[in-house]
Amino acid sequence: MELITINNSIEKQVILEKDVTVSQGNFIEANTECVSLSHLKNECIIPNYSDSESTIAHSEFIDATNEVVHANFPETSVLEPNIRISHIIKGRVPTAIRKSVKELSPKEKTIYYQRCAFMIEVPSLSENVNNNKLSLTIGGVRALNQENLYSKRSLEKFKVFIGFKNQVCTNLCISTDGLNTDIRVSSVAELKDKINELIQQFDKDRFLGNMERMSKFSLNELQFGHTIGKMRMYTHLNREEKLDKLALLMNDNQIGTVVKNYYHDPNFSRSRNGDINLWDFYNLMTDANKSSYIDLNLERNANAFEFVTGMANSLQNQTYNWFLN
Incomplete structure (x- = not known):
């Protein structure tokens, strides 16, 4: 597996929750951290397959979803993506191969994240269910541990959902009808088509009715x-x-x-x-x-x-x- 190096400052890898201008609260916790989209774009390397073909980067996945959300809801306010990452993979540039950890400069350190989850909230599209305010939410998951980076590039796997976030507790409400866990694509364009297809087919009223019935x-x-x-x-x-x-x-x-x-x-x-x-x-x-x-x-x-x-x-x-x- 080869890596494409991007200028990186590992000291800035995680941002504080209070600094994130997105929806409040954690939609997932476990061992995750909150990061910015700019950090993923500018301070992380992009893993390659064995044939030197690049993976679709986490940031490309998020940008693609964001574009589709804005295209489907053009007259509504959309919050910035809330991004959670886990399983950091650390490395160094070849010129620093013999240096001790203490001697490494920020530019000589490389990182990427094996797993990334994000959600994009549309707060203006909200519903009241059982006295709880819910807002429409779209997001996805990329888990590079489910890819074989030591082989030639093939179709890449993504997970995308559309559902609601409960404003009372930040819990995500998702049904199988609003979830596609086996999207396999070879390009960002194909990925956008799959995301758009899921949004278009989502039966919001049926989902809300089933939650109200509970x-x-x-x-x-x-x-x-x-x-x-x-x-x-x-x-x-x-x-x-x-x-x-x-x-x-x-x-x-x-x-x-x-x-x-x-x-x-x-x-x-x-x-x-x-x-x-x-x-x-x-x-x-x-x-x-x-x-x-x-x-x-x-x-x-x-x-x-x-x-x-x-x-x-x-x-x-x-x-x-x-x-x-």
Whole structure:
């Protein structure tokens, strides 16, 4: 793998949250840091494939998404991209090969990030769902650990979503209909077409209606405890045993976070009698999902929506559900 060198100052790699002129709060946490788009463009190298063909840079992906968002919503205000990165890869220029770390100057250090996630918020396109203000949000994920940089360049993989950000807690609300986790393209132009296709096909009203419906169904304390127990059991079932059940992608630590926040979350905790409606339960799940690594976050987020929607369907139709029964 070869690297294209760009003038870099590693001391400036991370910017403070208060300095970011984008939407407030973290849509993902885990081991991520917030960086600026200019940092990605001017202070990071771009990985190459073995045939010296360049990857599509994180900054190109973000710029492409930003252009498509502005084209689809030309008369609305759009915030600057909120960018989170993880898994920094450090290097040095060839002329500094024999220097100690202390002797390296900023120009001799190189970095890039293996994983990048971002969201672009359209605050003027907002909706009120279950007394929570939600704003339209578009974004994506690039995980270079899912590319074979030691081979010749082939189609590159990207993930793109469109959904809503809950202004109360900064949780992302995403459904499978608003998520494409397997975009494979060879150029930025093709990438723009795929992003535009997802935005155009997104059924906003259907998604909002399903979220609104969640608040109409509740679990009492006993049902909640039973469901949490089954969620912990699910992670240990074999593949065949999982086939006829709702899919669940959360890990055991995240399920534990849901339980903790059932008691203590300031916005979505249980009521006085121990009941919790499915909208609050859903937000406890999406909040716990913020601890997921970048390359798993979107899938787990969409899965939370499908899981709670399945619970609502079972309660409404009074049908058997392994997690409830």
